[in-house]
Amino acid sequence: MxxxxxxxxxxxxxxxxxxxxxxxxxxxxxxxxxxxxxxxxxxxxxxxxxxxNKHNLIYETYKFYIDNEVSDFIKLVKEDIPFPEKIKKLILQSRQASAQIHEEFYQYMIQDYSKEHNYLELSYTEQVLPYFDELIHEGKKNGFIDKQLSNQVIMMYIQMFAEYTKKEEVSMALLPNSEEFSKVFFYGLFGYKDTNKLNL
Amino acid sequence: MxxxxxxxxxxxxxxxxxxxxxxxxxxxxxxxxxxxxxxxxxxxxxxxxxxxNKHNLIYETYKFYIDNEVSDFIKLVKEDIPFPEKIKKLILQSRQASAQIHEEFYQYMIQDYSKEHNYLELSYTEQVLPYFDELIHEGKKNGFIDKQLSNQVIMMYIQMFAEYTKKEEVSMALLPNSEEFSKVFFYGLFGYKDTNKLNL
Amino acid sequence: MxxxxxxxxxxxxxxxxxxxxxxxxxxxxxxxxxxxxxxxxxxxxxxxxxxxNKHNLIYETYKFYIDNEVSDFIKLVKEDIPFPEKIKKLILQSRQASAQIHEEFYQYMIQDYSKEHNYLELSYTEQVLPYFDELIHEGKKNGFIDKQLSNQVIMMYIQMFAEYTKKEEVSMALLPNSEEFSKVFFYGLFGYKDTNKLNL
Amino acid sequence: MxxxxxxxxxxxxxxxxxxxxxxxxxxxxxxxxxxxxxxxxxxxxxxxxxxxNKHNLIYETYKFYIDNEVSDFIKLVKEDIPFPEKIKKLILQSRQASAQIHEEFYQYMIQDYSKEHNYLELSYTEQVLPYFDELIHEGKKNGFIDKQLSNQVIMMYIQMFAEYTKKEEVSMALLPNSEEFSKVFFYGLFGYKDTNKLNL
DNA sequence: AATGAATGAGAATTCATTCAT
DNA sequence: TATGAATGAATTCTCATTCAT
Structure with missing residues (x-):
């Protein structure tokens, strides 16, 4: 160059x-x-x-944003910390300011240019998928994730948490409850009726 | 009048x-x-x-939307169906077209007029809260919800599910997995290691 | 109204x-x-x-211009003056400032929106045609136009003169030669070899 | 060089x-x-x-265009074909695509830079004039042009025809009438009342 | 001599809002 | 109360031209 x-x-x-x-x-x-x-x-x-034009700029900015997110995620998966730690980071760490921008990009792309948006989401998913599989595999192997659950559902579940906790408001309200919230992540509403081996 | x-x-x-x-x-x-x-x-x-002015119109439209949501929710809580059924409805029923509008109102209000937005959210919460408490109480009483969990966290957990499944894309991807997803709702990732009394 | x-x-x-x-x-x-x-x-x-939008404005202005031209023409045909006088007026009177605008409208319409342009030309022609026929009939009846010539060609010939003399430059150059030019109109380059009954 | x-x-x-x-x-x-x-x-x-700057480019392009036109014209005058043939070529041959560009250059130059435009026209005229004189001389000598007509008017008359027939639309409408149109060129509207020696 | 990068000035167009009736 | 007409301010985008290498 x-x-x-x-x-x-x-x-x-x-x-x-x-x-x-x-x-x-x-x-x-x-x-x-x-x-x-x-x-x-x-x-x-x-x-x-x-x-x-403006649209292209937004599009490229969106790509830039997603690329960052993806590489953050990959880095996290590769980190050498226990599985529950990874999950905590994924779920609780309201990554810097990125707060609400995600939703807005999402909205914008859906409304104006659904095709490109889909393409982007797709390529993103494809990039992320292998690492997600790795993460889930790790969780199942170490007994943190029920082996009968499909990867598909697990992925959505994790993403749901990650997205939700990124909202500014939510992260505020969570502050004093983060421990409890992580626990819910693993045991759901029904709760763990046995000895708690997780030590969250 | x-x-x-x-x-x-x-x-x-x-x-x-x-x-x-x-x-x-x-x-x-x-x-x-x-x-x-x-x-x-x-x-x-x-x-x-x-x-x-335009802002007021948006604001009132937002109120109109929220009022509808609230009364839908209250109606649901009052319905005479088993608790898991209520949850399923709450979580899986991607309420009509309302899909992404929620997020957009949210974004709009946050960015431009955070004060009013907060007021609205607050009053909304206050209206909804009693019924949420009722719902949670019902869940705990019937053994579907761990009694040790705080109502605050439970509420966020349920809302998270409800919001998430409203997204068009998500509801698409969920179609074949809705049963499994409801199960995760109750048991989390760890899964239920005992006999399944829920019959979801 | x-x-x-x-x-x-x-x-x-x-x-x-x-x-x-x-x-x-x-x-x-x-x-x-x-x-x-x-x-x-x-x-x-x-x-x-x-x-x-701008195009519509141009289009309507063009229509306005054409309507004026048409009504001017019709008025001329209806005037109670000898045929050669009408021709002289038609040919020599470089109508006010309208000078080069015609060509420009023409160019503009051709380049950008040939469809509408054609429509306009057409409607214009249809409006004007009957009066042109009347004018030609008058010319033939009074012996100023060769009866064997087709109306089509006569019309083009007259229009050609009218358009040409509208150009600013041309009308300048014509000033001292207008008589001669009118003569050419009737007799062409070959000229009239007989007694001149026209008295131009 | x-x-x-x-x-x-x-x-x-x-x-x-x-x-x-x-x-x-x-x-x-x-x-x-x-x-x-x-x-x-x-x-x-x-x-x-x-x-x-852009203006200069347009100006030089205009010059380039005019030079071509001029040399075409000179070539035509020098050709060894009968006078009426030359006229036909001049009048009827809608030279390639050059169609409407002439008018546009004309408009452009008039509007923006009338001085230079005049200069160009002048030099053009000077270059062309001698050959025009030659052509007219030939026409008069062979009895196709009335000797009493001034060269000035004859030139304008011929140019008028040449310009007019260059328009795309006109040449379309002329297709079936070209013979008649050439005849009008020589005899005008009054027509030739004698034996036709021209054989057009 | 040739060019990729950069720009100031100005174009068409949109929009929330006000005027006048 | 209701509305057709009117607008200031802002927005996206284009273009001839210059800078810097």
Whole structure:
């Protein structure tokens, strides 16, 4: 990659990051190209040169966001900590500011461009799936997950928790109950009627 | 209420319903006042006469939506069916088209007017809380819910399920797994190691 | 027509006339909506309320122009003056400023929206045709036009002259030669080899 | 001319031709520098290096177009075919696609830069004039043109025909009438009352 | 000489809101 | 009360032109 290209790539990333930050703060639809331009210290036209139109910029920002999420997740799965620790991190760690942005991207993509959105979700799923399988395998092997449950359902269950706890409000309300909440994760509402080997 | 007022109230409701339908189809931010006016067969100014500005209209539409949700929930709690049936309905019945609108209202309110939003959520919670307590009480009494769990956590847990299954995509993916998913609801990932008295 | 409508129609006409004048002075593509708005003393949005988009405005202005041309032509045909006088007027009178606008409308319509353009030309032709026939009939009856010539060709021939002499440059160059030019109109390049009964 | 210059001249011509083709297809005002650059396989800046600004490019393209027209005309005059044949060719042969581009250049130049435009017209006229005189002389000598007509008027008359028949629409409508139309060219509307020695 | 990157100025268009009746 | 008409402000996007290498 020559000097031109490298600089160019860097600028593209600058723009994406600026737009991501603004999207997080004000929501996607509220942010104008001119604001992004100002924040990224480029002219509006430069943005158009790189992304052609606003939709493309949003799309690429969404991709950027998802790529980050994915690599975070993979890193977590590979970490050398006990299974319940991993789950706790996955469920409780309201990852930085990412709070509500997920839903908004989701909404935006669904409404305007459902095809691309699906494509993205798909590729994301495919990337993530193997690691999810690995995680579930680990859980089953170590006796934390019922072996009779299908991976499909387990995955949805985990994702549900992860998504839910990312909401700002929720994470607030959870603060004093996080232990209990993790326990519910494993034992459901019915609870564990036996000796608690989990030590959550 | 005299004839004037009644007619007036009817018109207000017409407008709210029109805006709600449009919000559901196109998302809140995409819908303009003029579109709402057209759909409700009134002039734009009439909308301003009733609601003063767009924000108020959205706010009232949100209230309208929440009131419906609440009364649905209360009706469900009062129904004379076994506890697990209630839960199933709550969790699996992807209530009509209401699908993603919830999240969008949520996003919108958080971003623009967090104070009012909180007020609304609060009053909503207060209205719903007693019935939730009743529901939880029923569950605990009949042995479906671990008595040691706090109502707070139980409520969040149930809401999490309810919200999650409302997403269009999710309900698609769930179709063949709904039984298993309900089971997870009660037993969590650890699963039930004993005889299954639930008969889900 | 009530007061509202009348005022509204008047405003629409104001806008069309403003845009027509500007088109004539600067050419169609050079004129922006905001300039038209300024000249018509309305806001840009008012123009959009009436015409929806720039193309529609241009289209209606074109229609307005053509309607004027047509009624001018019809008036001329109905005038009570000798045939050669009518021709002279038709050919030589470089009608006010209308100079080059015709061609520009023509170009614009061809390039962007050939369908509508054709429709307009057609309706125009249909309106004008009967009067053209009348004019030609008059010419043939009085011995100014060769009876063997087809109306089609005669019409094109006359139009060709009319169009050509409308060009600013041409009318300049013609000034000292207009008599001769009218003569050519009747006798072509070959000239009249007999006594000149026309008295042009 | 050394290699450098030759290559450079070639590139300049490439650009002019690209712009000419685009102008013909989309109209002058609709074509952007970047499109021309793409079509000519050069960078935008290269165009600026050669032509300084868009106006100059258009101007040179116009010159290029006119030069072609002129040399076509001169070739025609020099051809060894009977006079009426020459006229037919001049009048009826809707030269390739050049159709409406003439008018557009004309409009453009008039509106924006009437001075240069005049200069161009002038030089063009000067170049063409001698050959026009030759053509007219030939016509008069062979009895096809009335000797009393001024060259000025004859020239305008011929140009009028040539221009008119170049329009796409016109040439369509003319198809079945071309013979008759040529006849009108020579005899005007009054027609030839004697034996027809022209054999058109 | 040639070009990828960048931009200021301005274009069409949309929208929430107000005016006047 | 109800509404047709009108608008200021903002938004997306385009384009001729210049910068920097």
């Amino acid at each position: 020559d000097g031109f290209k490298r600089r160019s790539e860097k600028k593209k990333l600058d723009i994406i990051q600026a737009s991501f930050l603004l999207f997080m703060e004000y929501g996607i639809q509220k942010v104008s190209i001119s604001e992004i331009a100002k924040k990224a210290h480029v002219s509006q036209v430069t943005i158009y040169n790189y992304f052609e | 005299d004839g004037f007022k009644r007619r007036s109230e009817k018109k207000k409701l017409d407008i709210i319903q029109a805006s709600f339908l449009l919000f559901m189809e196109y998302g809140i931010q995409k819908v303009s006042i003029s579109e709402i006016a057209k759909k409700a067969h009134v002039s734009q100014v009439t909308i301003y006469n009733y609601f003063e | 009530d007061g509202f409508k009348r005022r509204s129609e008047k405003k629409k006409l104001d806008i069309i006339q403003a845009s027509f004048l500007l088109f004539m002075e600067y050419g169609i593509q050079k004129v922006s909506i905001s300039e038209i708005a300024k000249k018509a003393h309305v806001s840009q949005v008012t123009i959009y309320n009436y015409f929806e | 050394d290699g450098f210059k030759r290559r450079s001249e070639k590139k300049k011509l490439d650009i002019i031709q690209a712009s000419f083709l685009l102008f013909m297809e989309y109209g002058i005002q609709k074509v952007s520098i970047s499109e021309i650059a793409k079509k000519a396989h050069v960078s935008q800046v290269t165009i600026y290096n050669y032509f300084e």
